Structure formats: C-alpha cells, structure tokens
Amino acid sequence: MLLARATIASPLMTVPSLGSVLAESWSRVLGLFQVGVWPWFGTSDAMDDLMPWGRGSLTSRPAPPSNDMEPSNEPVSTRDLPFYHLPVLMQEVLDMLQPAPGKLIFDGTLGGGGHSEALLQKGARVVAMDQDDAALDYAGERLKPYADRFCALKGNFRDFAAVLGEAGVTGLDGMLIDIGVSSHHLDAAERGFSFAKEGPLDMRMNTSAPLTAADIVNTYSQEDLERIMRENAEEPQARRIARAIVHDREKQPFTTTLQLAEMIARICPQHGRKKHPATLTFQALRCEVNQEYNALREFLAAATKWLKPGGRLVVISFHSIEDRIVKQAFQHQSAAFIDRPEWPEAKRNPDCTLRLLTKKPIEAGEIELSLNPRARSARLRAAERLPE
Numbered sequence: 329m330l331l332a333r334a335t336i337a338s339p340l341m342t343v344p345s346l347g348s349v350l351a352e353s354w355s356r357v358l359g360l361f362q363v364g365v366w367p368w369f370g371t372s373d374a375m376d377d378l379m380p381w382g383r384g385s386l387t388s389r390p391a392p393p394s395n396d397m398e399p400s401n402e403p404v405s406t407r408d409l410p411f412y413h414l415p416v417l418m419q420e421v422l423d424m425l426q427p428a429p430g431k432l433i434f435d436g437t438l439g440g441g442g443h444s445e446a447l448l449q450k451g452a453r454v455v456a457m458d459q460d461d462a463a464l465d466y467a468g469e470r471l472k473p474y475a476d477r478f479c480a481l482k483g484n485f486r487d488f489a490a491v492l493g494e495a496g497v498t499g500l501d502g503m504l505i506d507i508g509v510s511s512h513h514l515d516a517a518e519r520g521f522s523f524a525k526e527g528p529l530d531m532r533m534n535t536s537a538p539l540t541a542a543d544i545v546n547t548y549s550q551e552d553l554e555r556i557m558r559e560n561a562e563e564p565q566a567r568r569i570a571r572a573i574v575h576d577r578e579k580q581p582f583t584t585t586l587q588l589a590e591m592i593a594r595i596c597p598q599h600g601r602k603k604h605p606a607t608l609t610f611q612a613l614r615c616e617v618n619q620e621y622n623a624l625r626e627f628l629a630a631a632t633k634w635l636k637p638g639g640r641l642v643v644i645s646f647h648s649i650e651d652r653i654v655k656q657a658f659q660h661q662s663a664a665f666i667d668r669p670e671w672p673e674a675k676r677n678p679d680c681t682l683r684l685l686t687k688k689p690i691e692a693g694e695i696e697l698s699l700n701p702r703a704r705s706a707r708l709r710a711a712e713r714l715p716e
C-alpha cells in the first residue's frame with residue numbers, strides 16, 4: 329500500500345464561478361488534511377485528490393500567474409518555527425541543481441525542509457518525501473507558503489519510483505537525497521538515536537516500522553551483532569561489544585540508550601579519543617533498523633531513469649561507507665564500457681546514463697564548518713543524465 333501525505337494549495341481565483349465555488353469547498357475539506365492531520369491513503373485516486381495541482385500534471389501544469397512564480401532572492405527563512413535541522417552544503421546543492429521556474433525537483437529527504445525551501449525560493453516546483461512523520465509535519469508547516477508548488481509524500485526513498493509513478497510524475501529536472509538522520513533525531517531523546525541522551529532504544533525514522541534497535545540488541549545472535557557492527561560501521565571492537573551485549577542481556581534486556589552506551593564505554597574505554605566509544609555501535613544499529621544502505625543502493629539503481637536528459641542527481645552522505653556506495657554507483661553508471669578479467673574484451677555498459685559532475689566529493693568550506701560543525705562529515709557527489 330502506498331502511503332501519501334500532501335500539502336494542499338488554496339486555488340488562486342478572482343472571479344467566482346460554480347467551478348471555483350466547488351473547488352474552494354473541496355480545498356477547505358482538503359485543508360483539514362494539511363500539516364498535522366495527515367490521512368493515510370492507499371489508492372491512486374486518493375493520491376490524485378491530494379496532489380495540489382492534479383494527477384499527471386506535475387510536469388505539465390500550466391504556469392500560474394507570474395506574481396506567484398517569481399523566483400525570490402531573499403534568504404531562506406525558518407519563520408517562527410523551533411530549530412529542527414540546519415541544511416548542509418546549501419550553496420553547492422543550488423549550484424548543482426540550478427533550480428528555476430518550470431523545473432521540477434525531487435527532494436527524497438525532506439527533513440526540516442531547508443533544501444526544499446531554497447529550491448522553492450528559486451521558483452522550482454518540489455515534490456518531496458520523508459519516512460518520518462515529524463519531518464513531514466515540521467517541513468509541511470514551514471513550506472505552507474509554497475503549497476501551490478510543493479507536495480510532500482510519506483515514504484521511503486527506496487520506493488520513490490512507485491510513489492512518484494502513482495502521483496503521475498514522468499520526468500524530473502533534479503533529484504536530491506541528503507541521507508542519514510536530522511539534528512532533530514539526535515536532539516529528541518525519545519527517538520532513541522543519541523548515545524548521550526537517555527531514551528528508549530528505538531532509532532526508527534519511520535515510527536510505524538516493526539524493528540527497533542532494542543529488538544536487534546536483545547534478539548540477534550552474537551555473530552549477527554558482530555557482523556552488523558563490522559558491515560554497517562566498521563567497528564574494530566565489534567567482537568568484544570557483541571560478546572558483552574549477549575552476556576549482559578541474559579541478566580537484563582537492553583531497553584535504553586544510556587544502558588547500552590554506558591556498557592560499551594565500560595568495556596571499551598575512550599582513552600582520550602574524541603569519539604564516544606558507542607558511536608559506531610549506534611551507527612550500526614541505526615543503519616540496521618532503517619536498512620539505510622539497502623535503501624541507498626536501491627534508490628541509486630533506479631534514480632537515473634527518472635531524470636530528463638541534462639537533469640541532475642545530487643547525493644549528500646555523512647560517512648565513508650555511504651560515500652563509497654554513492655561513488656561506486658556513479659562510477660558504474662558513468663562508465664561507457666565495462667570489463668571483467670574473464671571476458672575477452674570490454675563490453676558497452678547498458679547502464680551508462682550519467683556524466684559525473686564531481687570527480688571527488690565536495691566538502692563544506694571553513695565558513696560553513698564554523699557555523700555548523702555537523703557539516704564536517706558531509707560529502708556531496710553529483711552527476712548529470714546524459715542525452716538519450
């Protein structure tokens with residue numbers, strides 16, 4: 329079942345007509361479903377009703393009155409909302425995606441809506457996704473002023489093709505994913521992402537997903553715990569931590585973040601290192617709970633087909649495993665030929681659809697780092713869809 333949530337625009341009409349009266353009442357009904365009161369829909373017709381400018385018309389919607397579409401050069405505002413997340417590499421994202429009126433851009437990780445807002449400010453239309461209700465609620469509120477050009481859908485970006493297909497989208501000028509957790513996830517103790525704050529051992533971005541970090545810690549075998557710590561986070565102490573978890577949970581199951589973080593700190597003392605000893609275990613658990621690498625691989629394998637020729641794909645990652653996945657996918661999709669030792673000669677690569685825009689990942693500059701230390705690990709890679 330596809331799950332959709334969307335912001336609804338009030339129609340801009342000056343001359344009342346029967347159509348406009350009906351549209352207005354319908355808009356008022358739909359208005360009930362705006363931010364904070366999201367319905368769950370399962371059919372394409374429902375999606376149809378929720379799309380602000382109608383099904384199948386995301387790429388062909390007639391231009392609205394010019395005063396509504398004027399790109400603005402005003403700085404991105406967060407209005408009067410509490411802090412949620414500071415977007416990273418903003419200028420670099422704008423340079424790569426070149427948002428402008430008439431362009432349709434997909435933001436697969438809406439988060440606090442900072443990147444989406446900047447794209448909207450430049451006049452583009454944005455269709456966004458997030459799997460987290462808190463992000464959809466916050467960004468939906470923030471982006472209300474753009475409701476006629478912005479639509480948010482609940483879902484995992486690994487399923488973007490089905491969700492956008494259902495919404496009638498046919499070709500994108502740009503795609504962005506800024507992966508991982510938002511600052512809100514780390515700040516909200518009750519979400520269980522932070523090893524520094526007491527909370528339930530949860531870590532689900534989609535809070536209706538079945539598997540929590542506690543389930544993993546309390547039920548995975550020692551071998552599987554060690555494996556996910558190695559594969560998901562390259563934790564050098566994987567064996568020692570896995571053994572200790574299995575030993576300790578016999579006495580008492582792990583239920584909270586600090587219970588786990590303190591146990592890890594006890595058996596792997598910090599010894600002056602900057603990183604908390606539980607950092608990599610928490611990364612491994614989070615990736616397992618949210619299946620982050622599989623989602624990224626699936627997205628990258630499907631994304632290019634959705635870009636128009638010349639359309640651009642931008643991925644921001646936050647650690648080396650993610651960046652390696654992006655680098656390898658981009659390398660494969662930009663190689664004209666592929667060769668294998670067992671082949672007599674190289675073959676034309678049927679997946680060659682991209683031109684790389686970044687040979688090396690782009691990182692945050694000094695000014696950004698001084699304002700937002702979290703940007704320290706951000707790596708941006710971008711590529712452009714080749715002509716047919």
Ligand SMILES: C[S@@+](CC[C@H](N)C(=O)[O-])C[C@H]1O[C@@H](n2cnc3c(N)ncnc32)[C@H](O)[C@@H]1O
Nearest residue numbers: 415437439440441442443458459460484485506
């Ligand atoms: C780093 S934040 C994005 C911040 C955003 N660019 C902004 O400007 O505020 C990542 C967001 O992506 C969401 N997310 C991560 N993986 C996802 C996935 N596979 N599918 C959908 N949303 C995902 C998270 O819930 C989180 O809200």
